Amino acid sequence: MKNTKIKSLVHFFKSNETKLSFLFILLFSSIITILLIWINTSHEILGSSYRDVYFYLIKSLRFSGYSIGGYEYVNYLSPLIPFLTSFLFKLGFVNETSIFIVTGIFYILGVLGVFSLLKLRFRNIMAIFGTIIYTGLSINLIWVANGTLDIPSVSLTILAIYLFVIGVEKNQKYFYLAFPVAMLGFFAKYTAGLAIPLMFLYILSKPDIKNTIPKYWKNVIGSLGAGSITSIPFMAYFYINKIPLGFLNQAKDIASKTTIVSEVNNNLFYYFTNIPRFIYNPNHILSYIIIFIVVLGLIIGIYILLMIFRMKNMNVSQYISKNRDMDKIHSNYFLIMNKKISNKLVYFLIIVSIFVMFISFLTASTISFVYSELIFFVLAFIFSYLLNKLIKTLPNNKFFRFDLLMFSWFFSYLIFFSAHLVKVDRYFITMAPTFVFFVTLALNTLLNLKPLNYKKNSQNKNKSPDLSQNNYQKFNSDILENKDILNENQSLNQNQAKNNWRKVWKINIKPNIKNLIPLLLIVIFLISSFGYLTLDKHDSLAHDERETVNWIKNHDPNYNSKVIWAERGPIFTWYFKKEIIYVNWEHSPQNLSEMMKGNNTTYFIALSPEENIPGYSSVKKIGKVTIYQRNTS
Known part of the structure; x- marks a missing residue:
């Protein structure tokens, strides 16, 4: 009787392993996200490291109806996350937790998307392994549910790529979800636009292009139309408010400065050398x-x-x-475009295409990233085309095109951010899904020798x-x-x-060992993920600034009618829900005093060491923050 129950239980788990694994991943990622929302809210993390979040909060306030002047460059920011956050603001939840919740939800969606993607390529235990690795990466955990745009953008890119792949392999109707989701990813953060050429590379890497294009073109065009419809609300917002397209300005800025900014030429291998930290x-x-x-x-x-x-x-x-x-x-030859090409020439061209793809990365610091990306995608297409001719059965195996897609995903973002004006750790988040794919593929290769x-x-x-x-x-x-x-x-x-x-x-390797090794690594990363949450993320500056706002509100009930300047203007604009003029302390105390008096400034909030500013007195010091008030006499 017991054996029968055990067998039925084993049968149940085997027959429902994908659903149960999906639920496990959902539960794990939800717990991590909820804990991080609580930690980020209670620990006051939005100090010196998260200045951008305050810009998104200001944009959310504007979406929700607040009239806040100044900071026109906020209008150029990607609108999706501030737009979604504004709904919670309209419901009365006007605090940082709202944007933490919105960005945290996207993390859960991204984790589920990674599992779904890996399931297309690997058996269940390996897909779980890769997903847990992705969930527990330090570079992800430190930026989850903190109001930044990287995780939401990457999550939407993951879902868009997944929907597109199953659209090609199973049902073209998924195209009508893939492109709208990709468009949302683009408006979450403009760099997600690289998903579009990745999609086209995947479909063009099929073996018979002549038959591929007629088979897919109608639904691809239709789904592009669906994606365009998704963009209408955002484009209308730009048009009505006479806001230039921020993503065009950003791309132009990077493209024009790539070859003249010395910092870009340094640390070309930044994202490789820092992988252990990521x-x-x-x-x-x-x-x-x-x-x-x-x-x-x-x-x-x-x-x-x-x-x-x-x-x-x-x-x-x-x-x-x-x-x-x-x-x-x-x-001794291949038929390429009805012409006989010798085997040796095809082999040579394949080697050259691989070499030039890697060279395109090195060009990121010397020419515009636009040309580097173009070189890479053209050579990736040529590589797939030639390899299709070399081994006829290979393209019939979806793994070749899937692996090429993952490699191209990683490399295209590596090129872009290696050419970026500023290199920071969090940009590796865009490469994290494909990095995890390579880890999973490597372990799978070792276990299946x-x-x-x-x-x-x-x-x-x-x-x-x-x-x-x-x-x-x-x-x-x-x-x-x-x-x-x-x-x-x-x-x-x-x-x-x-x-x-x-x-x-x-x-x-015996089957039980094949399962034991990934299972052991899964357990280790499960434990390490929760262990990482115990790290102290508290930033005393965030506490000092919040207390500064409370002090001014209590000290001067008419603060709303007063002109306030601050070295960290965007932060105090969010707290006061009004424009706080941003100023760099690059002037002498005398010049700063004259400028503030000319602007009828009552308060100046500074982080710099206390100075004697003519006409202003230091009335309160809270931690690192000093409050200056204009003398009445």
């Missing part, structure tokens, strides 16, 4: 474990690919004459497995999916394999 900080032991997995997996992956080409050249060519279709592929053999016996060189068209396709795809070709290809019997083939890799 994975887990301050303790880097977990980071080094993950990096070791990636490096070892990369080495083994390259080795396997080299063996595939070696096996193809040594064995498959002997059977070309038996199949005309194979003759088109594996003879099987006997990979090639022909050794010259006496038996005329004996071989049946490589008919169908069996040859299975032969290639099994290698690429890390399957055991000796066991699964029914045309090969074990004795024949032993006589004709030589083992070049002798690792065969």
Whole structure:
């Protein structure tokens, strides 16, 4: 009886593993998000490190109906998150927690999107592994639910890419969700616009372009229209308020200054050298474990690919004459645009395309990022086109195009932010989903190493497995999916394999070990994720500034009618819900005094060391903040 119940329970878990895993991921990410919202609210984190959040809060106030002058550049900011936050403001929740909640929800959606993406490529346990790694990355946890735009933008990009992939592979109706979601990601943060060329690269990397375009073009055009409709409210807002398109100004600014700003030329490898901090900080032991997995997996992956080409050249060519279709592929030439191109030239062009793709990264510091991105995407397309010709069965396997998509995703954002005027840690968030994909792929490769053999016996060189068209396709795809070709290809019997083939890799990990290793890493990152939440994020400056506002309100009930200047003007504009004029302390006390008197300024809030400002007296000092009031006499 007990055995029956256990079997039924095991059957239930196996038959519902995807749903249960999805619920587990949802529960875990929700708990992390709720805790972070509470921590970020109670610890007063919005000090010196989160100045941008106050700009988004000011924009949210304007969306909700507050009339706040000045700070015109706030209008150029990405509007989605402030727009959504304004709804909570209209309901009466006018505080920082509102924007924490909005951005936190997007984190949950992004985590679920990562799981869904990884499920397209890996078995369930590996998808969970990758998702937990993504959830627990330090670079994510430090920026979750704190009002910044990076997590929401990346989350929407993840969902858009996922919807587009299943639109190509399963049902084109998903296009009508993919492009609107991509558009929302764009208005969450303009850099999400790179998702669009990634989508087109994925669809153009299909093997037969002539048939691909007629098959998809109607729904692609229609879904682009749906995406355009999604943008109408935001474009109307820009038009009605006579606001220039901020994303165009931003792109133009970066493109024009890439070659003249010295900081861009420095630390080109910034996002590589700081990967240990992005994975887990301050303790880097977990980071080094993950990096070791990636490096070892990369080495083994390259080795396997080299063996595939070696096996193809040594064995498959002997059977070309038996199949005309194979003759088109594996003879001494390829048919490209109805022209015969020699094998060697195609191999050479593939190597060149790979080389130039990497070179495009190096150009990010010397030419406009627009040209660097263009070079990269063109070469990525050429690479996929040539590889489709090289191995006919490969493009029929969605993993090739999916892997190319993930690589292009990572590299396109790496190029963009390496050319950016300012390099900061949080920009790596845009690369985090694909970085996690590489980690998962590397571990999956290591765990699925099987006997990979090639022909050794010259006496038996005329004996071989049946490589008919169908069996040859299975032969290639099994290698690429890390399957055991000796066991699964029914045309090969074990004795024949032993006589004709030589083992070049002798690792065969038992299934329980395959599950145990990712499970162990999952548990470690689950614990480390919660452990990271115990780090003190409190910023005393945020507390000092809040107390400064309370003091002025109590000291002067008519503060709303007074002119106030501040070194951190945007922060106090949010707290006072009125324009606080921003000023840099770059002037002498005398000049500063004259400017403030000319503007009829009553209060000046400073962070700089206390100075003697003519006509103003220091009336209160709260921590790092000093309040100056104009003398009445």
